[in-house]
Amino acid sequence: EPEVTQTPSHQVTQMGQEVILRCVPISNHLYFYWYRQILGQKVEFLVSFYNNEISEKSEIFDDQFSVERPDGSNFTLKIRSTKLEDSAMYFCARQGTSGGNYEQYFGPGTRLTVT
Amino acid sequence: SQQGEEDPQALSIQEGENATMNCSYKTSINNLQWYRQNSGRGLVHLILIRSNEREKHSGRLRVTLDTSKKSSSLLITASRAADTASYFCATDPNTGFQKLVFGTGTRLLVSP
Numbered sequence: 544e545p546e547v548t549q550t551p552s553h554q555v556t557q558m559g560q561e562v563i564l565r566c567v568p569i570s571n572h573l574y575f576y577w578y579r580q581i582l583g584q585k586v587e588f589l590v591s592f593y594n595n596e597i598s599e600k601s602e603i604f605d606d607q608f609s610v611e612r613p614d615g616s617n618f619t620l621k622i623r624s625t626k627l628e629d630s631a632m633y634f635c636a637r638q639g640t641s642g643g644n645y646e647q648y649f650g651p652g653t654r655l656t657v658t
Numbered sequence: 659s660q661q662g663e664e665d666p667q668a669l670s671i672q673e674g675e676n677a678t679m680n681c682s683y684k685t686s687i688n689n690l691q692w693y694r695q696n697s698g699r700g701l702v703h704l705i706l707i708r709s710n711e712r713e714k715h716s717g718r719l720r721v722t723l724d725t726s727k728k729s730s731s732l733l734i735t736a737s738r739a740a741d742t743a744s745y746f747c748a749t750d751p752n753t754g755f756q757k758l759v760f761g762t763g764t765r766l767l768v769s770p
Contacts, residue, residue, distance in 0.1 A: 576757065586701065586746065586760040599757055634701065638756060645689055645756055647748075651700040 547637050549650040557658055559624050564653045566618040566635030574638035576647060577610065577620050579603070579631040586634070592618065625657045664747055668765045677734040679764040681747030682727075688750040690723055691758065692732050695744045704732075704745075737768045 547568040556562050568575060577589040590600040595612055609621045622629055632652040639646040664681045671677055681690070689708045693701040707714045707723045707730065714721045720733040734741055744765050748758040 574756065578758075578760075585762050586748075586758075588757045588759065591757055601757075632698075636701075636758075645750060646691060646703050646706050647756075647758055648703055649693075649701040654698075 547635050547648065547650040549633075549635050549653050551653060552651065553654045553656070555656045555658065556625055558627060562622050562625055562655060564620045564622075564633050564635075564655070566620070566650055567616065568618060568635070568637045575612075575618050576636040576638075578634045578636065578649075580634065580652075581628075581631045589620070589633075622655075625655075627657050630655055630657045664745070664761045664764045666764060667762070668767070670767045670769070671737055673737060673739055673768055673770050675737055675768075677737050677741070677766055677768070679732045679745050679747075679766070681730045681732070681761050683730075683747075683749045683759075683761075684728060685749070686752045687725075688752050688756070690721075690730050691748045691750070692719075692721060692730075693746045693748060693760075695746065695763075697743075701746070734766075737766075739768050739770050742766060742768045 547566050550565045554562055573594050575592045578586050579589055580586045588601050590604045590610055591598045592610055607623045612618050632654050634652045635650045636647040664679055687709055689706050691706045692704040694704055695701050705716050705719055705721050707721050709725055718735045723730045744763045746763045747761045750756055
């Protein structure tokens with residue numbers, strides 16, 4: 544099954560700025576996820592999104608974060624006021640769709656650098 | 659407590675040898691998945707094993723799952739230099755939302 548695509552591949556921003564990371568999945572998928580990976584650390588779950596609503600979020604996903612699917616295709620993660628500690632790789636993932644398949648397929652990631 | 663811990667943290671072998679990585683977890687799960695990550699790149703899904711399965715094969719990969727011990731192993735047979743990567747196990751805790759909880763990973767280096 545094809546992966547999702549993500550844009551941009553690398554984003555550099557100044558502390559306090561807003562960033563929007565984009566994920567472009569195939570339109571008929573319902574379950575999406577955002578994860579992040581701080582350099583050298585494990586991949587951490589941020590939020591899951593089902594049928595255009597948040598289904599679960601982690602303690603990392605505070606009021607500075609939001610997700611939406613504004614046009615029914617692109618799936619975005621917004622960080623309102625970035626902090627240095629938001630520097631990480633951010634991965635979008637979608638759930639497999641065939642026969643009760645629960646694999647998650649990840650995009651290539653966006654490397655966010657906050658200076 | 660930490661869900662999903664792999665050992666060893668790093669493994670260095672020669673081409674042609676087998677590589678075995680282990681993963682332990684703490685809660686009940688729906689399934690366990692293994693992923694590969696090349697340096698600085700995305701996560702590539704390798705294999706999924708459900709909680710009612712004990713062993714699964716895919717090409718040169720063999721995964722086992724022991725739910726009584728809350729552990730899994732990934733065996734890569736006849737390793738190649740291209741297998742050099744970090745390998746992560748990820749569990750789907752039985753919460754109904756299918757989020758994945760990743761382990762700390764094993765860095766595998768396969769030398770020609």
